[in-house]
Each structure stands twice: as structure tokens, then as C-alpha cells.
Amino acid sequence: MNSLKLKASLLVTGIRAEESAIAGLGETYKEQNHGLFGWDFENHKGILLPDDFILPDGAVVQFRLNSLSPYIVKSKGNELALFLNDAEICTVKWINRPRFYAQKTSSGQDMVKIGQIGGEDCLFFCYQNYCSHFGSNKQCYFCNLVSTFREYRSVMPKKDIQSIGEVAKTAWGEGMVNHILLTGGCFSNEKEVSLISDIFQSIRDNTGFERIPGTILPSPAKGDDIRRYYDTGIQAIGYSMEIWDDRLYQAICPGKSESTSHDEFVRSIGKAVNIFGPGNVYGVLVMGLETKETFLDGIRTLSGMGANIVPFVWSPNPGSKFAGHRAPTPEWYFDTVMEAAAIIRRNNVPTGDENHCYKCDGNSLLHDALRVK
Ligand code: SF4
Known part of the structure; x- marks a missing residue:
């Protein structure tokens, strides 16, 4: 097959x-x-x-x-x-279990509760397992962030900055890691950029990187904050715009769309491409909740601007409002992602593989489609 x-x-x-x-x-x-x-x-x-x-x-x-x-x-x-x-x-x-999963930080915390490996080579940190949209029942309908944390309680809800740096150093030292992915839920305050700046400073101090190969996926970065994120030393930035079709976006992501409109996302991504460079900005979409037509419109526009796209295959997971629903057929995903890959190739977007590659992505098909010659 x-x-x-x-x-x-x-x-x-x-x-x-x-x-x-x-x-x-x-x-x-x-x-x-x-x-x-x-x-x-x-x-x-x-x-x-x-x-x-x-x-x-x-x-x-x-x-x-x-x-x-x-x-x-x-x-x-x-x-x-x-x-x-x-x-x-x-x-x-x-996939082999990273050795650092069995190790502790200097403050005695289990490293696996602070950072985990995504796929084969992506060191993942979630700096806060909370999102303010759940408090007003305006979370994105596909999201189960809060219920997942409550169900398993397997990671620390907030990670201290020094521990993140230590985990990065240990994980990189094993030779398994090629990139970092740092994200959190949506903050409702202005402190996110400075927190992330401190986290990346700790990672740079611990690893010796001047610029860190990987991606920051914060609350939507706008205006002058985009430059501030670039100055933290991370090589790429992502924008979780979730759904390209504006009306569906507003319906499915009621909280997020109140604070960041579709047009604001697109403007910010354009600005970020100018700062981070072509291929170093990602539009992150949930694939399977809108039509092929609007999804591919998004691929066309974003890749035409020099951005890459990470489209996660939607899972109707427990704890989300869409729990129990069904995703489109595998054939729909295959056909749509092959067309998306063709569009991205035509637009000559640099792969950005040094920041995020097919080995990071167990839940997206696009990187694999782009590997198919
Ligand atoms: S913004 Fe949406 S997808 Fe992101 S954590 Fe909040 S509810 Fe979940």
C-alpha cells in the first residue's frame, strides 16, 4: 500500500x-x-x-x-x-525511548514531565498547559487541552525556566534531537514574549546555540512582538490559525477569533515572513474541518507569501466539543494533501527542514507528501 x-x-x-x-x-x-x-x-x-x-x-x-x-x-x-x-x-x-525520560533536573523534577520528544527528533515543551478560552467556554471545538491535562496529569502544568534549559541540554546531548517546538495555550496577558525570551535564553545558555533550530508557536504574534520573538533567538515562528475559511473559523474557534481575526493572522504572517525569512514561518491548520476548496485556498495564499504550512489531521478526540464526530475519508486527505504539496512546490517555499521536518510530524501528512517525488 x-x-x-x-x-x-x-x-x-x-x-x-x-x-x-x-x-x-x-x-x-x-x-x-x-x-x-x-x-x-x-x-x-x-x-x-x-x-x-x-x-x-x-x-x-x-x-x-x-x-x-x-x-x-x-x-x-x-x-x-x-x-x-x-x-x-x-x-x-x-521509536526508542529517549534516555532523558528517566533522568531528573538539578531541582529533582522528572525531565519527562517538562519536555518530550515528538516523532523522532523534535524536543517539545509546552510552557503552560492552560488556555484562557476554556474559562469562557469559548475554546476551539476540536481542542481537548484542559481535559487531557486533567485526565492524565502526566506533565507539569508550568515549567520553570532553568529546568527547560537543563532538559534541552540533556536531550540534545543524547544526539536524538534536531529541533525544538515550544508552545503554550493562549495567554490573556502581555507577559508571553518576555517569558519566551527567558526560556530561549536558558536554552541557549545550556546548549550553546546562538540561534535555536526550531519553532515557537505562541499566542498569535502581532505588530512589534514579531520582531521581539525573532530577537529571542528562535529560527522559526508558527501561527495557529486553525481554519482558513473565515466564517468557519469564527464558528469553530469562538474565543480565538474574537482576539485575532483571519485578516490579522494573514497580515501578521506576511510581516513575520519579512522578519524570519521565507520558509521560516508556519501557518498551522486543522485539516478536515473545512472543504478542500477553502483549505487549498489557504495553502495557496500562505505559500504564495513564502510561509510553510503544518496541517494536522483532525482527531475527534475525547474532551473536545467535537468528540465522537468523524473525520473525512483517508482518500479525501490523500487527494487534498497531494494537491497542497503541488501548490507549495510551485510556489518554491524553502522547506524549513532545519526547523521542522517530516520526522517531527506523526500527525500531519504534508511533510510526507512533499517528500514524494
Ligand atoms: S486557542 Fe484553541 S486550540 Fe489553542 S489551546 Fe486554546 S482552545 Fe485549544
Whole structure:
């Protein structure tokens, strides 16, 4: 089966694993730690599951538990094999557990509760597992940030700056990490830029980087703050605009759209491209909640401005307002993402792979589509 079609199907359908297949999880292999959202189709408190896995062509796939899924991973001798019902499709591999997951910071905190590895090589920090839109019941309808934190309580809600720097140093020292992704929920105050500046200073002090390969994904950066984010030393910036179609955006993201309009997003992304450079700005979209037509309009406009796009495959996850709904078909995702990749290639956007690559993205198809020649 075509790897990209398979990945689309696995993300849309979910997956399960035989007990013998997940032996070594949490010791030899990387387990889920719920650093931000929950992407499984059902909660699994107290049960360790893989974070993600690798297909034979190197594509990283997020593990989204669905205990009714026809996809199942079974152990087969010394290998793991993916089955669709009774038919074997291919071998798969879990990802090795980073050594720092078992280590503590100098203040005695578990490093895994501060930073986690996304995919194979992206060191992820969420500086605050909270979003002000939940307080007014205006959270984005696809978001389960708060309920995921309450369900698992597996990470620290706020991380101290020195600990983040120590985790970055230790993780980079292992040789597994190539990029950083730093994000948080939406702040309702002006302190975010200075907090992020302090965090990146700590990371630079601990790693020796002058400019940090990776991406900051803050509350929408506007006006002079864009330059301030650039001056923190991070190489790329992202904008979680979520839905391209303006009317759907307002309906699905009631809180966020009150504070940042579609047009403000587009203007800010244009300004950010001028400051960070082409390819170093990301529009982040949730793929599967709007039509192919409007989604591709977004791809066309953003890539025409020199921005890259990370479109996450929507998961109707528990705790979100859309829990229990269904995503479009795998074929829809495949066709749409192939057209998106063609548009981006035509617009000659630099890949930005030094800041975010296909190995980071178990839950997006676009990087994989862009690898297909
Ligand atoms: S802005 Fe929306 S997606 Fe982001 S954390 Fe808040 S509710 Fe979730």
C-alpha cells in the first residue's frame, strides 16, 4: 500500500496493539506522555501506549488508540507487523525511548514531565498547559487541552525556566534531537514574549546555540512582538490559525477569533515572513474541518507569501466539543494533501527542514507528501 495513503488511513481510523507488541514500552520504547493535547479516540488512563511509530519508508505515524480499529500491531518474531484485519501490511517500528525520560533536573523534577520528544527528533515543551478560552467556554471545538491535562496529569502544568534549559541540554546531548517546538495555550496577558525570551535564553545558555533550530508557536504574534520573538533567538515562528475559511473559523474557534481575526493572522504572517525569512514561518491548520476548496485556498495564499504550512489531521478526540464526530475519508486527505504539496512546490517555499521536518510530524501528512517525488 502507498505509505502516504496508509498513514492517512491510520490517522483517520485509529489503531490498536496486541499486548505482546507493546512489551518494553516506557523502558526501551517511547510512550505517550500527553504533553499538550490527547489525540487518541479514547482515553486510556493508566495504560501505556506508544507515542508514534515508523513505517518502512520512514514516515512517522502518531498512535491514535481506537480499540475498534481494524488496524492492529502484532509482534512477529523479533519484528512488529501491522495488520489490517487478518492481512499483514508491513513491518513497523516503535521509536526508542529517549534516555532523558528517566533522568531528573538539578531541582529533582522528572525531565519527562517538562519536555518530550515528538516523532523522532523534535524536543517539545509546552510552557503552560492552560488556555484562557476554556474559562469562557469559548475554546476551539476540536481542542481537548484542559481535559487531557486533567485526565492524565502526566506533565507539569508550568515549567520553570532553568529546568527547560537543563532538559534541552540533556536531550540534545543524547544526539536524538534536531529541533525544538515550544508552545503554550493562549495567554490573556502581555507577559508571553518576555517569558519566551527567558526560556530561549536558558536554552541557549545550556546548549550553546546562538540561534535555536526550531519553532515557537505562541499566542498569535502581532505588530512589534514579531520582531521581539525573532530577537529571542528562535529560527522559526508558527501561527495557529486553525481554519482558513473565515466564517468557519469564527464558528469553530469562538474565543480565538474574537482576539485575532483571519485578516490579522494573514497580515501578521506576511510581516513575520519579512522578519524570519521565507520558509521560516508556519501557518498551522486543522485539516478536515473545512472543504478542500477553502483549505487549498489557504495553502495557496500562505505559500504564495513564502510561509510553510503544518496541517494536522483532525482527531475527534475525547474532551473536545467535537468528540465522537468523524473525520473525512483517508482518500479525501490523500487527494487534498497531494494537491497542497503541488501548490507549495510551485510556489518554491524553502522547506524549513532545519526547523521542522517530516520526522517531527506523526500527525500531519504534508511533510510526507512533499517528500514524494
Ligand atoms: S486557542 Fe484553541 S486550540 Fe489553542 S489551546 Fe486554546 S482552545 Fe485549544
